[in-house]
Every structure is written in C-alpha cells, then in structure tokens.
Amino acid sequence: KQEVTQIPAALSVPEGENLVLNCSFTDSAIYNLQWFRQDPGKGLTSLLLIQSSQREQTSGRLNASLDKSSGRSTLYIAASQPGDSATYLCAPDKLSFGAGTTVTVRA
C-alpha cells in the first residue's frame, strides 16, 4: 500500500520568501504525481501534474520536481504571497494522499 509523507506539516513565512514543500512516497511504481491546493473547508484545486517520465513541471511561480526512483517530489513556490496560504497536498496516482503542508504567508 502506498504511503505518502509530507514534510513539514506546517510552515509560516513572511511574504516574498520562497517555499519548499516535500513529499515522499513508498511505492515508486507510479504513473504520475499531482500537487493540489486545498483552502479551508473547500475541495482540491489541481496545481501541477508530473508524469512518471518527467523530472519537473512548471506553472507560473510553481515548480514541481519528481525523483521517482527515490520516491520524492518537491514543490517550490517562488516569491510567496499571502494568497498562497493554504494546505498543499501531493498524491501519487490520485489514489493516496499525504496529510499536507499547511502554509501561512504573513503580509
């Protein structure tokens, strides 16, 4: 069974700082990995999807890397803004989720 760990569980930074969110998973035989954002009491918004054949994916200020062999993915958020405050979840193959990293960006 796939187990997903996200570190840190929570992160608080001043506006403008870069964020690094880590995700590790135990079963490296995955097709893809997806990063999501969840606001309190809301559903999930897809941020980035990385196929197993890719090493990274970028969208605006977001960049996600994938090292499938070591079971790791990292989400980088550049020049953080208060609007980036949310919980970020990673999910290998859509079926298993980490507990998330709750980010607070202070103005």
Add this chain to the structure above:
Amino acid sequence: GAVVSQHPSWVICKSGTSVKIECRSLDFQATTMFWYRQFPKQSLMLMATSNEGSKATYEQGVEKDKFLINHASLTLSTLTVTSAHPEDSSFYICSAPGQGALESTEAFFGQGTRLTVV
C-alpha cells in the same frame, strides 16, 4: 481545466436518515469517479471507485451497504450515506480524471460536501 461539481456543499441531517451527495462532470464524460472522505486536519482517504454502468469498487474497511454508490451516467455519480450516524460526519469529496488514459490524466475535484449528523 475540467470542472467537477459536487452538491450539496454542506448538509445537516438527523441520525438514522440517509443523505445523497451528487458529483457531476460538467464539460467532460467520466466513466470513472473517485469518492474520498477527509477528517479534520487529516488527508483524503479513498473510499471507493465509481464505475459507469457497473458496480463500484470499495476500499478495504468501507461498508458498501452503508455508502451506496451509483454511477448511472457518464456525467453523474452519487454517494448515499444510509442510516447516518454522528461518526459519519465528515468532509466527502469526489474527483474525476480528465480525458485520456486513466493512469496518466489529471484528477479534478469537486468542492466537497460537509456532512454533519446530529
């Protein structure tokens, strides 16, 4: 991206009653949909995979008679919590993969349903 609409967004019901939650893919067809449950400050737990025209596949430990899933069309899946009890209170979320091979596509999520059983 594709849109998945989930309804209702919140519901309060009395213990012993049943509640139906709908999940619709608005601009694409979804032969498969996923249902998750999320407890406060915890991650999503996959409950079942809903398959259009056939029976749902339930994860281990999920009671299929309690959580009835119907996927009657290519754009609608429903989850019915039968004889609800306070311990069923949770956040329920559905998702549908986009077009293409199931394994490689992006997942799109509904807005979630907050169920409170009193």
